[in-house]
Amino acid sequence: MKLNPGIKSWLLVTLVVAFVSACTTTQEELSAGGDGAPVLDESQSGSSAIADGSSGSDGAEATGLDGADGGDGTAIVDYGAMTAMEQLNRTDGELADRTIYFEYDSAKLTSESIAILETHGNFIAGNGEVKVRLEGHGDERGSREYNIALGDRRAQSVRRVLLFQGASSDQVETVSYGEEKPMEMGHDDAAWSKNRRVELIYTVN
Amino acid sequence: MQLTKPITYLFAALMLVMVQSANAALTIDITEGVDGALPIAVVPFDTSALTVKFPVDLAQIVASDLNRSGVLKSMDRAQLPATPHYSKQVQYARWRNAGQDYLVVGRVLEKSSGLYTIEFQLLDVLKQRQLVGRSMPAKKRNLRSRAHQISDFIYEQITGTRGAFDTRIAFVRAQPDAARKYVLQVADTDGFNPQNVLESDEPIMSPSWSPDGKSLAYVSFEGKRPAIFIQQLATARRTKVSGFRGINSAPSWSPDGKHLALVLSKDGSPDIYTMNTATKRLKRLTEHRSIDTEPVWNHDGRTIIFTSDRSGSPQLYEVSVDGGKPKRITFEGRYNAAANLSPDGRYIAMVHSDRGQYKIAQLDRETGNLIVLTDSALDESPSFSPNGKMLLYASTRGNNGFLFAVSIDGRAKHKLSDQAGDIREPVWGPFKSK
Incomplete structure (x- = not known):
């Protein structure tokens, strides 16, 4: 298939930008749909800098690459011909869904979530240069450390599906933030249900 | 508790590295009072002997410490029937009539610039006698800590339990x-x-x-x-x-x-x-x-x-x-x-x-x-x-x-x-x- 020339040159620009930033930061986080998620900067250390009072470099926040619009929705896209980064930059398609939600005090995946994760698992398995970081979260209720453990359990649930699909364990990292980084600030069921989640954060080497 | 010890040591314990000045101080609201808390009056300490204005209100710090315990209830300053600074100035009947069980009086003396002596007495209004009296050195930097130590003294004298205000x-x-x-x-x-x-x-x-x-x-x-x-x-x-x-x-x-x-x-x-x-x-x-x-x-x-x-x-x-x-x-x-x-x-x-x-x-x-x-x-x-x-x-x-x-x-x-x-x-x- 052929991409129309406009999209092609856009992708080229995106790739050049991505390449340049990859050279400067070693790894670049990609955010689906350009939601402005902070770039994961692996080069930061941030240890002594904080303690001794000097301002470290760890605070740098940059904006993730905007998702490339893959077309007008009618174009047929040949995933096989796209690089991993191109696929991740698409705002539509199955890989654009990168948040998995959970019930209260539960790490159980719904069948919809499993279907989404199977797609991610296949993608990761087929692209060795891709890594994913699974960030587990909980709602604010209960104790903070218990919620750290719960966020970890959720991330582990997601990880198991990805590995089952053939992703290798060194492609998948987990971290739990418990209730420390809520998506929604409210104190009701609507906010809580959005905060009980695992976010898939991709990097492409 | 011995308070006449060199205070340099206390300074060391208090000295934390300040990354930047932490400006937002916490303030206290008592949300629930307690029936049966013991009434105590803490009279503002006499600072009239000082050449410069004393930087903290010791009596206020002590009174709010004691209030927070729930065990003691300090008298509203506006209601104080008198402002004695020494036990011998105290007319016990006036404090008994004001419903107080305990009375704290004190004064601050200046030894040299920024170096003070704080003296206070805890008095039993009903028995009309002093329960404890102390004199402690203080520097400008540790005045609030000294006030909390006074609270600890008073709390322990009255309840028998060590106070935890100076923590x-x-x-x-x-x-x-x-x-x-x-x-x-x-x-x-x-x-x-x-x-x-x-x-x-x-x-x-x-x-x-x-x-x-x-x-x-x-x-x-x-x-x-x-x-x-x-x-x-x-x-x-x-x-x-x-x-x-x-x-x-x-x-x-x-x-x-x-x-x-x-x-x-x-x-x-x-x-x-x-x-x-x-x-x-x-x-x-x-x-x-x-x-x-x-x-x-x-x-x-x-x-x-x-x-x-x-x-x-x-x-x-x-x-x-x-x-x-x-x-x-x-x-x-x-x-x-x-x-x-x-x-x-x-x-x-x-x-x-x-x-x-x-x-x-x-x-x-x-x-x-x-x-x-x-x-x-x-x-x-x-x-x-x-x-x-x-x-x-x-x-x-x-x-x-x-x-x-x-x-x-x-x-x-x-x-x-x-x-x-x-x-x-x-x-x-x-x-x-x-």
């Missing part, structure tokens, strides 16, 4: 709009003198005081992963003691200060470990596919109490520091977590939930009774005062977290309110060494 608390402040989003702070028990211990863009969690009060262990996500650090407060020197794959969390100091209990998931699910802080050697205490977290040491250092959901919902368990089979110790309610032990080991405070509300409750290990101490919906992080008489905890109001303290009988409660940010995870530090 410190640590907590985490989140400030979403600031350059640094998370700050670990240490402050006096009335919220004054907040000082920054660590600032970070990433979450800081679970501060734990070393038994000597000189260090804090905490969890920092500054490397985008959790790691446990131990930081000396005076020097800000710190060591990363745990940075394994997965969870590194919930550090808790052993009573002898030689070990940390902590939670690691490097071997699978979160389990309880102990670490020798000198050798960094780990010992695994639990091995279960459930969540095991929030370890705290019993006062004898022989057992550890922790949260586990091995029964299906979070409950408290106790395990020997030598390992073995944990024993469940909470049975009331579907959710019991985040244990904190009273200094004598008799009471366990916890986050307790029955019907969707998370409150602070206390289990009496002698009687087996569980009493709920708070009445809001999102309470967490209970922490006993070093004399075991108060519990500090965090509660959400609106979009912010605030610190509260409640007496262990649940009768007196006060809020440490704050204008800026969202405060959580308070931990009450140990007594300062005498």
Whole structure:
């Protein structure tokens, strides 16, 4: 298939930008749909800098690459011909869904979530240069450390599906933030249900 | 308590590295008064002998300390029938008629510039005699601490229990709009003198005081992963003691200060470990596919109490520091977590939930009774005062977290309110060494 020339040159620009930033930061986080998620900067250390009072470099926040619009929705896209980064930059398609939600005090995946994760698992398995970081979260209720453990359990649930699909364990990292980084600030069921989640954060080497 | 000791030593303990001036001081609101609190009048101290204006209101600090205890109730200053500064100026009948049981009078003398002598007397109005009188040196820098020591004296004279006013608390402040989003702070028990211990863009969690009060262990996500650090407060020197794959969390100091209990998931699910802080050697205490977290040491250092959901919902368990089979110790309610032990080991405070509300409750290990101490919906992080008489905890109001303290009988409660940010995870530090 052929991409129309406009999209092609856009992708080229995106790739050049991505390449340049990859050279400067070693790894670049990609955010689906350009939601402005902070770039994961692996080069930061941030240890002594904080303690001794000097301002470290760890605070740098940059904006993730905007998702490339893959077309007008009618174009047929040949995933096989796209690089991993191109696929991740698409705002539509199955890989654009990168948040998995959970019930209260539960790490159980719904069948919809499993279907989404199977797609991610296949993608990761087929692209060795891709890594994913699974960030587990909980709602604010209960104790903070218990919620750290719960966020970890959720991330582990997601990880198991990805590995089952053939992703290798060194492609998948987990971290739990418990209730420390809520998506929604409210104190009701609507906010809580959005905060009980695992976010898939991709990097492409 | 000896107060005539050289105060340089106290200075050293108080000296924290300030990353930047921590401006937002906490203030106190008494939210629930107590019937039956003992009436005490604290007369403003005489500072008329000083050449320059005295920088703090000692009597005000003492009066509000005593009020917070719930055991004493200080008389409104506007109602004071007289303003004596020496016991021999006191007309006891006037104070008895004003309904007061106790009276505190005092004065400040200047030895040289910035160097003071504070004298005070605690008087028993009914017996018409002095209970205690003290003279203490003070420097401009430690005047508030001196005032808290006066409160400790008075409290101990009247109740027989050591006062815990001249101690410190640590907590985490989140400030979403600031350059640094998370700050670990240490402050006096009335919220004054907040000082920054660590600032970070990433979450800081679970501060734990070393038994000597000189260090804090905490969890920092500054490397985008959790790691446990131990930081000396005076020097800000710190060591990363745990940075394994997965969870590194919930550090808790052993009573002898030689070990940390902590939670690691490097071997699978979160389990309880102990670490020798000198050798960094780990010992695994639990091995279960459930969540095991929030370890705290019993006062004898022989057992550890922790949260586990091995029964299906979070409950408290106790395990020997030598390992073995944990024993469940909470049975009331579907959710019991985040244990904190009273200094004598008799009471366990916890986050307790029955019907969707998370409150602070206390289990009496002698009687087996569980009493709920708070009445809001999102309470967490209970922490006993070093004399075991108060519990500090965090509660959400609106979009912010605030610190509260409640007496262990649940009768007196006060809020440490704050204008800026969202405060959580308070931990009450140990007594300062005498």
